[in-house]
Amino acid sequence: MTAKKPPEGSDFTETTVSSTLAYDGGFLRLRRDSVRLCDGNIAWREYVEHPGAVMMLAFLDPETILLERQYRYPMHRHYLELPAGKIEANEPHLATAKRELVEECGYEAAEWKHLASLHTCIGYANEVIELYLARDLTHVGTQLDEGEHLETFPVRIEDALSWVRDGIITDTKTTFSLLWWDKWGNR
Known part of the structure; x- marks a missing residue:
């Protein structure tokens, strides 16, 4: 239909x-x-x-994704988020996603798929976040940018969805992406 x-x-x-x-x-x-x-x-x-950004739903296996714990200064607290990063000038979106997955999480992915474009704050910003699926991961070691501090950890996607429901994950881009996946992703 x-x-x-x-x-x-x-x-x-x-x-x-x-x-x-x-x-x-x-x-x-x-x-x-x-x-x-x-x-x-x-x-x-x-x-x-805003220069734009990418975000990844990076699957270690069919039930497990990577999340990050990162301090966000404007809110003065730590947040749980999907891996993400800003697009450099003239950098293709997929190249940004591949770079950021290595830098922040230490993984390369053999399978990539664009899932959605997110217009995050249409009332006061022109930011667009491109959401990608990354699968068939190989660990190659992290390469964090200078001054970047975060922890990456595996979590079952069902647990991450529960954390959304329970108010543990409140980052909008992460919340939307997890709910998008739950509704349409694994069909």
């Missing part, structure tokens, strides 16, 4: 009148744009420019 397409709806497209770089932090940039609304009025839009 084919899913019904969503309705087209009205066009609320906003067009850029002017764009100002309000802050350039190297990794993230903050823009403040003047836009013309569909009714002709002018409004301001502030948003974060």
Whole structure:
């Protein structure tokens, strides 16, 4: 059965009148744009420019994935997350996924598949995270970036899903990806 397409709806497209770089932090940039609304009025839009990222559902075996425990400064606490990393300038998404899996987890994968594109914060950022499946892993040793501190560990995917339900895993990208896999991944 084919899913019904969503309705087209009205066009609320906003067009850029002017764009100002309000802050350039190297990794993230903050823009403040003047836009013309569909009714002709002018409004301001502030948003974060992000280079994009990848994330991996890396399977050690059919029931076991890799998770990471990492301290996230903005929230001042540790989080459990799927392995992920930012895309370098002009780097293909799959190349980023392969690089990050080695750097953070110490594994290479023989099988790769793109699963989904996640638009994480559409109200205030243009970040897109590309979700990949990685299987048939071979351990080659980690190569963490300087200043990067994290722990990688295996977990049964059913336990990770329970941790989502119990509020232990609260990272949105990880939560969504685990639930996506549970609903559609192993079909």
